[in-house]
Amino acid sequence: MQDVSVHYELNNTLGIIRIDNPPVNALSQAVRAGIIEALEQARSDSSQMLLVLCAGRTFIAGADITEFGKTPQPPSLPDVIAALEGFPKPVVAALHGTALGGGLELAMACHYRAALPDTRLGLPEVKLGLLPGAGGTQRLPRLVGPELALEMISSGAPITANKALEAGLIDQILEGELEPAAIRWALTLLADSAPVRPTGERPVAAPADTDFLARHLKQNARKHRGQLAPGYIAELVELAQNASLEEGLKRERECFLACKNSPQSAALRHVFFAERATGKLPDIPADTPLRPIKRVAVIGAGTMGGGIAMCFASAGIPVILVETAQDYLDNGLDKIRQNYANSVKRGRFSAEAVAGWLDNISGTLDYADLAEVDLVIEAVFENMAVKKEVFGKLDAACKPGCILATNTSYLDVNAIAAATRRPADVIGAHFFSPANVMKLLEVVRAEKTAADVVQTFMKLARTIGKIPVAVGVCHGFVGNRMLRAYARQAQLLLLEGATPSQVDKAMENWGMAMGPLAVGDLAGLDIGYRSRRDQGIEPRSVLESALADTLVDMDRLGQKSGAGYYRYDPETRARQADPEVDKLLRDIADEWQVPQREIGDEEIVDRLILALVNEGAAILQEGIAARPSDVDIVYINGYGFPSWRGGPMFYADSLGLDTVVARLRELRELTGDDGWEPAPLLLELAAAGNSLASLNGRV
Template sequence: MSFEKVGVVGLGTMGAGIAEVLARGGIATVGIEIDDEALARGRANVASSTGRAVKRGKLTEEGQAEILGRILFSTDFADLADCGLVIEAVPERLDLKGRVFAELDKVCGPDAVLATNTSSLSVTKIAATTTRPDAIVGVHFFNPAPVMRLVEVIFTERSRKDFVDAVTELVRSLGKTPVTIGDRAGFVANRLLFGYLGPAAHLLEQGRTAADIDASMTAIGLPMGPLTLMDLIGLDTCLEVLEAVHADSGDPRHAPAGLLRDLVAEGALGRKSGRGFYTYEGIGSGAVVDPRAGTASTEISDALYLPYLNDAREMVAAGYCTGADADAAMTLGCGFPEGPMAALARL
């Protein structure tokens, strides 16, 4: 099974990035949005991203025109009728995704693969909103999709194996690294990442300073501290993922800190709002107001990093993923300089 035409529903930053990846791969792509205004934003997202590649000399103007020419931008779900694969990339709300899949049930052919790009919701629950749960596959790209190499391909107990295999091969053909796994909250990358990030917020709540927490982790070689990373991701997104993972695992380390909940309730969402764990010079800025150097502590780094390594060891021992999968997830998906299994082999 191969895919000559692929649809993407939802052309926000992630969906537009996925559409660009497909079009770059030479695939005829249909991008769907809810109305003309949203569609114009989606088209602008793709044009802006490819335009930056032209300015950096990574893409010619002719190449950009070819990519944009492969994407049919539309507000009509009927344009997805002849797509062999449709990827849903709308916001993380089960009710909204359910409405999208109800529409796909109506217009897509009986052998079409219907995929969700969810990062935190149960693929099984999403599949339950359709009349064909065996056609549902998770295909979790990481942001920005044109740049990030990792894609998690998720199957449920009812997913057709030939559909899962076809999506995995498509991902590989696009120059990405697929990690194919079963359905569990957080999958591999977010399950491991947020088992590390969530406890960092608890340490802050318990009286450690943000500067000390972050300094402790950069001191052992991580590119940025956990609180800085959470501000970059968005605290509302962090809360959403932690709630989903905690509901699945029951592990107290995954329970969102009260401080995190309070900040989100106040609208302090990190860089995108100008304030989160840190206060920034402006909305979207990465420059911290009154930056302070922290003091690294092995007590802090051990408290955060060692449980993360143990999570990875247990995940691999349970057969959920391979050691190579765990390492790929954290290096390619989360930007860690070293995967957890490689770190364990070195320690």
């Protein structure tokens, strides 16, 4: 055969098609062509059954990402799948590792399927704004029923081999080494005269709940709001129940191409590659030696410290929690146990796994117990004096080479590093709350942070399940600095005539996970209040914080006090508009002589999102972020920006930077606010006809 990615051999009466395309056996053109060639060879030889299996650590894990955005070369995956399903001899597939996307679609076209116990099977295309385009929406319902098929395809989440067996997606769990176990199973089928069994000829079982589709759409309306693929997926699963395979495949292909050519899929593909690019730093070689991290300490057992400790414990890294009093430590450990127990109750983790993770966590009141740890993460109160005191103690207690990290959200990491005799070992580690859930980690490089410390932390972040983004030192780093510009516009819009409900609804309809005022109430308005005081800003001395300061002084702190920008039901925490806030807004506007007017949703969206864009461009120009795509990843993973819009920088490019600059100037004219002056980087790129994305390749 011409292509060494696919090998065919005849083993007595069994023809074996072995796919070997490391690292994940992606369905490249060479693999597709190799499968077709193997089938042609097997068609005329003495084989009575074919076995498809993969070399390496996984079955086919999906499409070849290097082909994304390119014109597919023949044979197409649907052609390969049709050839497998229509083959005149029984075809069996042996799965291991993961069988995802096109890999699972290929396996479903085989007549029988088995898997090793730890295999995971799924159709994750929706995460790229797509849907299965090679029969997945039509064959999966025929194997597992429409309800589970809809759940799997619309969520993109994989299932275990045991669940796949129970549901009928596979026929057998294989024990032992893959190839010999698969051959034994195939020969058993052959001995039993197992017939050709095309999946596409199976009927779809009637759903147990006839209203499952309507219930699914209702339950996921908010989650899928504005997205194209989930609606098509529901339509196609319903079609599988009522139409022939041929009709279903025809409509699936139409929907797949509509999604593939949509701005949403382009945005999600951008995010896919952007997340993988964050670890590439312009001035640090990828092969920089890493410091070993075998034992970690976390200073502070509060909500943030406990969440950080869970991240390491769940990754198998022993962690010591440090507190100033036994009561604080006991409360922190109790909270960790409760968080894990809740996860077990929800079925997220097994009780056995959690027991092992809890064994990785210990506590102490004595800094002397940190003498042998390799990394310490400080997670105490957001106050410079307190943090400097902690770092002075760590400097004295920790061994040379121990990395000292601060979980500050805003403070100057250079100043914190200066409180030690080892500034090269100090780094910022801005986790997002709840730390055991949120994926984003801003890795803050101070002026003197050593290259191997940065590289170690970037790699370690992946180990504990985080998406790391390296950022520079400034007030708020990338995310919170941009948030300040975003939140400022929300406040000004309120004073100019919009209501909290109108602002939040406009942003949520646009795709944000929550509106800015609802987020403020959830986090607690007292947090920003204290931050402004720490910066020396007097209460109600600045227009954009006059309302927030007034609310805090009225003990309206948000959800935790039952009232903030909204009032909250004490039982359900459902938010309700509050006429008292509307009156406050009118009074403050009168006091500051701000004219009020009718404001449309389009202006609300423009002002909040373009504030992010303009501040993001300034951050890039200052070198605080390495590339525009890093800014996108920060906002998608830390601040609820809709991934299907690609992030603020990608969204700006989708509008066109000349359009963005023109709109910024219109907003400056409309509001009289010089803050709308376009960032020099935007002017430079727009004048040259370039995009922000053109800067992604500079690293």
